[in-house]
Amino acid sequence: MTDDLETLREVREINSSFPYTAPIRAWKEQGKKVIAFECTYVPEEIIHAAGILPIRLTGDSRELDLEEANAYMYINTCSFVRSCLELVLRKQYDFLDGFVSATTCDSSRRLTDVWKYYKLTPFVYILNVPRKMTERAHKLYREEVQDLKQRLEEFFDVEISAQALRQAIKVYNKGRELLRELYELRKSDTPPITGSEVLEVLNAGFKMPREQFNDLLGRLVEEASSGQRAVEGKFRLMVNGSPLNNADFIKTIEDLGGLVVVDELCTGARYWWDLVDADPEIDPIEALSRRYLNNFPCPRMFPPEGRFDQVLQMVEDYHVDGIVSEIVRYCVHCAHDQPLLRRRLEKQGVPVLELNVEYGMPGTGQIRTRVQAFLEMLERRTKK
Amino acid sequence: MKVQAVDTTKLEEVIQGLEVGAQLERRRPDRVCDAVCYELLADYFRKAQKAKEEGKYLVCHTTTIPPEVFYAMDIVPLQLESVGTLASQIVQNFGDALSAASAFGLVPEVCSAHRLLAGQTILGWLPRPDAIVWSNQVCDNTAKSGNLLVELSGCPGFFLERPYRYTEGGVQYFAQELEELVHFLEELTGRNMDWDRLAEIMEQSRRLMELHREIRELRKAVPSPWRNLWYIHMMGTELYMAGTPEAITHFETIRDEVKKRAEGGEGYIHEERYRVLTLFVPPAYSWTLLGWMQRKHGAISVAEPYFSYRDGGEIDPTKPLDSLARKSFYCPICRPMYGPAEEGILHDTVRDALEYKAEGTVYFAHIGCRQTDACIRIIKDALLEEAGIPTLILDMDLYDPTYAPDDQLKDKLEGFFELLDERK
Numbered sequence: 098m099t100d101d102l103e104t105l106r107e108v109r110e111i112n113s114s115f116p117y118t119a120p121i122r123a124w125k126e127q128g129k130k131v132i133a134f135e136c137t138y139v140p141e142e143i144i145h146a147a148g149i150l151p152i153r154l155t156g157d158s159r160e161l162d163l164e165e166a167n168a169y170m171y172i173n174t175c176s177f178v179r180s181c182l183e184l185v186l187r188k189q190y191d192f193l194d195g196f197v198s199a200t201t202c203d204s205s206r207r208l209t210d211v212w213k214y215y216k217l218t219p220f221v222y223i224l225n226v227p228r229k230m231t232e233r234a235h236k237l238y239r240e241e242v243q244d245l246k247q248r249l250e251e252f253f254d255v256e257i258s259a260q261a262l263r264q265a266i267k268v269y270n271k272g273r274e275l276l277r278e279l280y281e282l283r284k285s286d287t288p289p290i291t292g293s294e295v296l297e298v299l300n301a302g303f304k305m306p307r308e309q310f311n312d313l314l315g316r317l318v319e320e321a322s323s324g325q326r327a328v329e330g331k332f333r334l335m336v337n338g339s340p341l342n343n344a345d346f347i348k349t350i351e352d353l354g355g356l357v358v359v360d361e362l363c364t365g366a367r368y369w370w371d372l373v374d375a376d377p378e379i380d381p382i383e384a385l386s387r388r389y390l391n392n393f394p395c396p397r398m399f400p401p402e403g404r405f406d407q408v409l410q411m412v413e414d415y416h417v418d419g420i421v422s423e424i425v426r427y428c429v430h431c432a433h434d435q436p437l438l439r440r441r442l443e444k445q446g447v448p449v450l451e452l453n454v455e456y457g458m459p460g461t462g463q464i465r466t467r468v469q470a471f472l473e474m475l476e477r478r479t480k481k
Numbered sequence: 482m483k484v485q486a487v488d489t490t491k492l493e494e495v496i497q498g499l500e501v502g503a504q505l506e507r508r509r510p511d512r513v514c515d516a517v518c519y520e521l522l523a524d525y526f527r528k529a530q531k532a533k534e535e536g537k538y539l540v541c542h543t544t545t546i547p548p549e550v551f552y553a554m555d556i557v558p559l560q561l562e563s564v565g566t567l568a569s570q571i572v573q574n575f576g577d578a579l580s581a582a583s584a585f586g587l588v589p590e591v592c593s594a595h596r597l598l599a600g601q602t603i604l605g606w607l608p609r610p611d612a613i614v615w616s617n618q619v620c621d622n623t624a625k626s627g628n629l630l631v632e633l634s635g636c637p638g639f640f641l642e643r644p645y646r647y648t649e650g651g652v653q654y655f656a657q658e659l660e661e662l663v664h665f666l667e668e669l670t671g672r673n674m675d676w677d678r679l680a681e682i683m684e685q686s687r688r689l690m691e692l693h694r695e696i697r698e699l700r701k702a703v704p705s706p707w708r709n710l711w712y713i714h715m716m717g718t719e720l721y722m723a724g725t726p727e728a729i730t731h732f733e734t735i736r737d738e739v740k741k742r743a744e745g746g747e748g749y750i751h752e753e754r755y756r757v758l759t760l761f762v763p764p765a766y767s768w769t770l771l772g773w774m775q776r777k778h779g780a781i782s783v784a785e786p787y788f789s790y791r792d793g794g795e796i797d798p799t800k801p802l803d804s805l806a807r808k809s810f811y812c813p814i815c816r817p818m819y820g821p822a823e824e825g826i827l828h829d830t831v832r833d834a835l836e837y838k839a840e841g842t843v844y845f846a847h848i849g850c851r852q853t854d855a856c857i858r859i860i861k862d863a864l865l866e867e868a869g870i871p872t873l874i875l876d877m878d879l880y881d882p883t884y885a886p887d888d889q890l891k892d893k894l895e896g897f898f899e900l901l902d903e904r905k
Contacts, residue, residue, distance in 0.1 A: 171846065171854035173590070200645040203621045207855030210822035214859040223821070225645040227654075228617060228624060237644060237654050397621070399640050401628050427590045427851060433625035436586030437632060453588055 104317040111301040120305035132195035142265035153303035156180025160457035177456040178204040195220030239386040262381035275314040287327035292357025293348035330356020337361035339425035349460025359415040396430035485605035498571035499523035518714040529559040541610040545618040549724035553679035565597035592849030593880040616641040647810040656806035682724035687796035692732035704748025705781040709771035754779030760844040783837035788813040834868035842872040873897040
């Protein structure tokens, strides 16, 4: 592999001041508001169209001591949510003006209850997200999205116009298209970017205005497409499972000889996968609610086959040799799906390494040993 | 994973255990309510065991699916968690079911109740259902476990989805989901829903709710006319048999007993020493803990906010699906588990503490229950601030006695009672 991509230096610069990154700081210095959203089922465009900066609430890209969060949420709340809460309680998210979550899992729902009770930000809203993707579910979800819009307008005394929504859709779609271009490059036998680097890019994107992120992404894609860089790995891997922000986790896998060419994570592909219909004839709230409910499904959605089929398709499209499933303890949706998904993957001849982890965990110790053994197993299969 | 052939020996052990229990309780005048409960349960499981040979459809379902729909269609329902709960008390080697689930790939972080469901299915302990129905009304485990059960059982399934907030739109959505469930069952059985029959059943369901509320009022008496264990018995009856005359008989028996004592100024125990709120449920293997608290320490469970009908509309039998949908937003378990805490469990707990003059709270923290446990801190703080009472957290696993042995739970409870003494 040749030198780092130049644009990645900017990415690392942004991530270095996590969570109050320089772009957020600059935004706040203009007297503007910031709202954290906690789940990919929250349509960021609504917040953007209100003139507010939506940022993704995440824990740090490393394993934290969760002492304060453990005092407020029981240890069986997943460590992703407790890590987020830990940082909030440590005042690292003090710059927030609001919080929007979704009813997507027990931990998310209860985090919102705790958030509301202790009034951690002036504005708190939880969006009811159906698990089904039927027309009836869509109607219900659309009403919820409409309600979120109205609450934002009332609380922040702003108007969210159809024009602003269309502009937000355009901006966010641009980001999605650029991310797709970046992921397309990873289909190559020797992609120009590693899996851990892509996660770093996404992490930065969660903590900056989307217009700036698009600019950065555009330059990154251009640089990566130049053919100057080729990353090699013995095996092409997919990482899937629970929320993951620690790029070092993926780096460990890649340092051992695996090349992570794609992911199925809500902090990765599931976040950006589908576009919002930008047809001017379609009501923007309608377009947004359709896209967010029908996007690449989270393991919470019903029926599970929707997710399973997309994972199997990704395996084919990205020529995946094996899958590393990282499941954060108490991420119940993933835990229930895993035996079913594993059987489907193995039926297709795709080996799966299951790692039960805590959010933020680096790929050291036992994880490193298990990944090593997994790669050795892939090697033996190749020789047969 | 190969699913083993059906062998209902374990279920038979549960039924026989209940029948023996009922006979023993019948001999004690103060335990007639318990005897009625065990007889009803034995009959409930027997019907499930015999459904196939009697030519009936058997539908297994997870907790909080309204059983009224099944009864109206002459379908035999079997609430899956109920078997695990009783099996853990009665059946030898019930831990084999947890091991089978583990071998299948379910990690220990999945609620043990749901690992048991999978394990029981894999081991063939339950009769093979004609269909499985499950919902999201309690937690992520209840929402997810049906997928796996359907795959293991090789039968059709229906996932019933309830919205989070109790709004008119939410009620409408859920009523339509129930209507779809009815169509699913009609297709399964080849029979149409008997809407007149459902209306009759809903009237019985309404009566059951009325009795529940009547009993709650009577329980305000000091000394308390209440036996701690009855709330668990009532919860079972409500969840498995709402809409049946048998359920009404059970509740009426309890109502009569409580009323007689309340009117006579007689407590269930001789000396009432502590009035406590009970949050969630004790481990299934140790329900006797509730009797021990009452008998040995004079600790009365005055209210159980996770299991109560509080605010909510009335059932209108002429609008059965709409009524069932509404009920699912305010009935026991559903409202406190799946809905915003602020206007749900948090609000109800503080109100119960004040209305029932509670002196402390015992919170059973099941390690597999992320919904209830994540509320511990806010409830604890609210109770201290608004009702001035302390809360004891008892860490445990509902089905795994190795997580927190009985003696350990008793030690912690005794320490808590000493604290309550100091506060008097």
